[in-house]
Amino acid sequence: MSTKYKFHKQEGLYFISFAVVGWIDLFIRNEYKQILLDSWQYCQKQKGLQIYGWVIMTSHVHMIIGTEKDDLQNIVRDMKRHTSIALRSAMSTHPQESRCEWMLKIMQQAGRLNGNNIDFQLWRQDNHPIELTTANMMHQKLDYIHNNPVEAGFVESPEHYLYSSARDYYDLPSLLPGVIKINPIVAG
DSSP states (O other): OOOOSOOOTSSSSSEEEEEEEGGOOOOHHHHHHHHHHHHHHHHHHHEEEEEEEEESSEEEEEEEEESSSSOOOHHHHHHHHHHHHHHHHHHHHOOOOHHHHHHHHHHHHHHHHHHHOSOOOOBBOOOOOOOOOSHHHHHHHHHHHHHHHHHHTSSSSGHHHHBSSSSTTTTOSSSTSSSSSSSOOOEE
16 A cells, blocks of 8 residues: 555645546536535634645645644545535536536446445545645645646636635735635745
8 A cells, every 4th residue: 555645744734636537627617616615614614624725726626734633634535525425416406517417427437436436436536645844845836736727827827816825825805705714834
């Protein structure tokens, strides 16, 4: 069993990425992104999740996280489980979701191929947590997170992308006030 990508120290900060199976562009609807944000907010309040940086892209998420309570692997596992169920329901009941049938088909196929699931899998199994042990690593990953929407061509500047923590770091008012509490990474 590989130990390269594990949450080794609960007191550490970690860069994680997780993606939708098949890299499906699920998060083009704001309602779906809100399900993630609501889950993160719950995990912050109830499980001690600390978020230092984040971005929601169309098919994947990047975060820098820590914890002050529950184990990180348990927080991430529970968050992915909850959002998988909530997103599956939202896709199935969204009145204008024309992609529902083929997205669910891909997710059901992935679930049947994975022994950890029964008939459905929304998230890829990997998170690839990387412990950030230096200030340079933290800032490099934070820049990577915030520049993801710029590199994808969604915006010209990181602080213009609504679904990321970039505005918090540019001292601009959040476009999603009170949604996600950021523990800032300070210069150093």
